Amino acid sequence: MSDQEQEEVIAFLSRAASYGAPDGRVERIDTHGSLVFLHGARAYKLKRAVAYAALDYRRLDSRELACRAELRLNRRTAPDLYLEVRSINRGPDGALRFDGAGPVLDWVVVMRRFPQAALFDNLAVAGHLTDALVDRLGAEIARFHAGAELTPQFGGPEAVRLVIEENHRELCRYPELLDPAAVNALHRAALAALEAQAAELDRRRREGRVRRCHGDLRLANVCLLDGQPTPFDGIEFSDRLSCIDVLHDLAFLLLDLQHHGLDALATRLLQSYLAHAGEPEDCRPLPLFLSLRAATRSFTLACSAGRQRDPALSADKARQARALLERAAACLRGDGLP
Numbered sequence: 001m002s003d004q005e006q007e008e009v010i011a012f013l014s015r016a017a018s019y020g021a022p023d024g025r026v027e028r029i030d031t032h033g034s035l036v037f038l039h040g041a042r043a044y045k046l047k048r049a050v051a052y053a054a055l056d057y058r059r060l061d062s063r064e065l066a067c068r069a070e071l072r073l074n075r076r077t078a079p080d081l082y083l084e085v086r087s088i089n090r091g092p093d094g095a096l097r098f099d100g101a102g103p104v105l106d107w108v109v110v111m112r113r114f115p116q117a118a119l120f121d122n123l124a125v126a127g128h129l130t131d132a133l134v135d136r137l138g139a140e141i142a143r144f145h146a147g148a149e150l151t152p153q154f155g156g157p158e159a160v161r162l163v164i165e166e167n168h169r170e171l172c173r174y175p176e177l178l179d180p181a182a183v184n185a186l187h188r189a190a191l192a193a194l195e196a197q198a199a200e201l202d203r204r205r206r207e208g209r210v211r212r213c214h215g216d217l218r219l220a221n222v223c224l225l226d227g228q229p230t231p232f233d234g235i236e237f238s239d240r241l242s243c244i245d246v247l248h249d250l251a252f253l254l255l256d257l258q259h260h261g262l263d264a265l266a267t268r269l270l271q272s273y274l275a276h277a278g279e280p281e282d283c284r285p286l287p288l289f290l291s292l293r294a295a296t297r298s299f300t301l302a303c304s305a306g307r308q309r310d311p312a313l314s315a316d317k318a319r320q321a322r323a324l325l326e327r328a329a330a331c332l333r334g335d336g337l338p
Helices: 003-014 060-074 120-126 131-147 156-171 180-206 246-259 263-276 286-307 311-333
Strands: 027-030 034-039 042-047 082-090 096-098 104-112 210-212 222-225 228-231 243-245
Touching (some): 003 034, 003 042, 003 082, 003 096, 003 104, 060 082, 060 104, 120 246, 131 228, 131 246, 156 180, 156 286, 180 243, 180 286, 180 311, 243 246, 246 263, 246 311, 286 311
Antiparallel strands (some): 034 042, 042 104, 082 104, 210 243, 222 228
């Protein structure tokens, strides 16, 4: 598929008439690997024809497979949110339409639309996250993890080592924002923690604590749908990133809550998760997993800071990146754990 053809698909999805409502409005949200078009009560998610380290969507068949995997995997936590996969075809007259008889140009995942205010990161900023919501979220994640596919071929100490090295490599790319001495100290501390816990991590892998999880379980990927905390937008493009220790999956949410200054809610989420887990959970690896998540968020925000045109927004993201680098080190020292 040519770049021009995907641009044609993007133009089609940008027009209200494509959805049978010529006077309607279409909103667009751009993400790292997708474009989301919002119209009426639906959201239409198109995979970008791009390639990154962990994904390659340049081929039409790879985008179809990714759409179908996204639908299947995310229905585990959000069956009422993920509706179907639809094709975009070129008809005999050359015009594009959904589910037509002509050649397929692209594929989209169709979802129910929800207000952005329903995202848990926005609820956190607005001060609307409650004990009850966090309790229900902990129970939902425990339910999801208990039923998730066992994947012992992934995880364990070698998988954690890969994350440590990837984090270090990425953190080193921003010496103007992130103190190289602090980055190197974190690397040494993370490797030391891994060595101390390698046997425990491997035991957890062998005993079924590595599963096909969500993979990107941040507050931004949880919404309040019909009154129920609903994780969505799990990773479908990389087994390495999604087939992880269940505590590694949970750690992203705990970190996010702490980063918002909601330490009490982070503690409550962990308590709810442990209370609803299908079996007793040993939390000794949690500080290492929290540190890994903080380091990942640090370099992501450092990268984002360099892309901002607004100097104030760039400075804020740089500040957060530095704070998360320090939190990554603090987690390994045992400071501020839930």
